[in-house]
Amino acid sequence: MSVITVAGAGTGGLVAAMKLASQGHDVTVYERLSEQDCGYEQKDAFDATAMEYAGIEIPDDFIAPGNDITFYPLDENIEPITTPSPENYKNITVDRKVLFRYLCSLAKDAGAKFVFETEITAPIILGSRICGIKTSAGDIYSDLVIDACGMNSPLRKNMPEFTAIDRETETHDYLHAYRAVFDRTPDVTEFGERYKIYINSDTGFTWIITEEDCVDVLIVDFNEIPFSMVADRLHKISLRNPQMGKNMIKNGKFMSIPIRQPLAVLVADGYAAVGDSAYMTYAAKGSGIAYSIKAGTMLANTVSLDDQGLFEAETLWDYQKTFYKEIGFDACRIALVKNLLPYMTADEINEIFKLRLVTSEELEKLINGDYQKSKLPGMIMDKIKLIGDLPEFRSQLLMLAGWFGKFAVIEPFLPGKYSREDADKWRDRYNKFFESVGSSSDSLAQAVEKAEEKKEKKDKKAAQKAEKAEQKAEQKAEKAEQKAEKSDAKDKKKKKNQENQDTETAE
Secondary structure (H helix, E strand, O other), X not given: OOEEEEEOOOHHHHHHHHHHHHOOOEEEEEOOOOHHHOOOOOEEEEEOHHHHHHOOOOOHHHEXXXXXXXXXXXXXXXXXXXXOOOOOOOEEEEEHHHHHHHHHHHHHHHOOEEEOOOOEEEEEEEXXXXXXXXXXXXXXXXXXXXXXXXXXXXXXXXXXXXXOOOOOOOHHHEEEEEEEEEEEOOOXXXXXXXXXXXXXXXXXXXXXXXXXXXXXXEXXXXXXXXXXXXXXXXXXXXXXOOOEEEEEEEEEEEEEXXXXXXXXXXXXXXXXXXXXXXXXXXXXXXXXXXXXXXXXHHHHHHHHOOOXXXXXXXXXXXXXXXXXXXXXXHHHHHHHHHOOHHXXXXXXXXXXXXXXXXXXXXXXXXXXXXXXXXXXXXXXXXXXXXXXXXXXXXXXXXXXXXXXHHHXXXXXXXXXXXXXXXXXXXXXXXXXXXXXXXXXHHHXXXXXXXXXXXXXXXXXXXXXXXXXXXXXXHHHHHHHHHHHHHHHHHHHHHHHHHHHHHHHHHO
């Protein structure tokens, strides 16, 4: 029996704690929040196959209707696109607090212990090994530390360089978000689709999910969200969705959502990262719950094979390989698409919908990861042929196709067996690729900015030309009017003279 510390009560950590405790290990979960405060006050949806994968019984009240998503473009005159749920798709929609309580109870039933209201500050390092955690309650030593502290994990941020584990986040590694739940207007029964996503005119989107008793709203942007923007978007979405009431009943909170590619290296001697600590998020679905549940299961399965209980990076590497094979590489492709989104213009987004460059079936496959990765570059090239007069957008898609092609070359370099040297090489190759993507994204941003400036100048010049033409037309009309007035006055004068002559003749 080994002593295992789970740092943080994240979803993946709870699943790992449950499974490892059931194997007979001495497992303790340490969490900075109180038990009552754990879990967000919000509902999230995810694929039920994640819990089936983990062998976790799904409560009946977790099962919800299909998760069809309808995307609305900027231009309200263009038809939206709906991505239908796959055939026989089983969807889970559950409040995060309810999910936490459920997974927590399963872990406790399996024998895991919990210590709440304990701040975790750093890993304890002896030689080349992680052998525990520093906390507000003192140092805690263990044979294995599982990092489930989340996106801003103090463990990951304080890992030694030699572990090859990335420590910090970059600007576009996360989204800024505001989430609130409103009451539902009782007399409004016709409101269209249950789950809608409205593309915003800048660098984000707003979703609205209509439940039986409430309306869930999420506002997301790549840039910081001032409250004035929140108020404006809430007002606009309420105008288009009369079922949304005026009373906020939950949340009204700002938060960050990680969306970057997973960590290049997930393990070190005595350490493994899971969930948001390792950036196991799926931006296309807006939730990392399914990824975390699966990853927690993969980690527990790998630990169960370590008969000697050494938990070195070499024995934990099977967890890394399984994760990337089943989840990680697909998550990387979603992250590549993410790199284009902040730089797309309103015209380009409208064109995607107008020309149906992405069909509902293709969106469904992308969102559910059900596509052949080898065909992605070719599919993008086919789409490029359909693009009209948007040269910058064509360049963006060519760049994306190039990224997919280059990443396919990176994948085989994931080491089959662990060595510190090979892990370093993999980390450097993997990170160098995504750094190059970031650099090309910056170049793309500059190109888009120049294109927009050029378009603004062109539009301004056209507006000035139109204004001059209008002024010229007005001047011409004015002259014509003056001429007509003179002619009319001349005719009146002539007529009056004639009338005077006729009067004189008559006398």
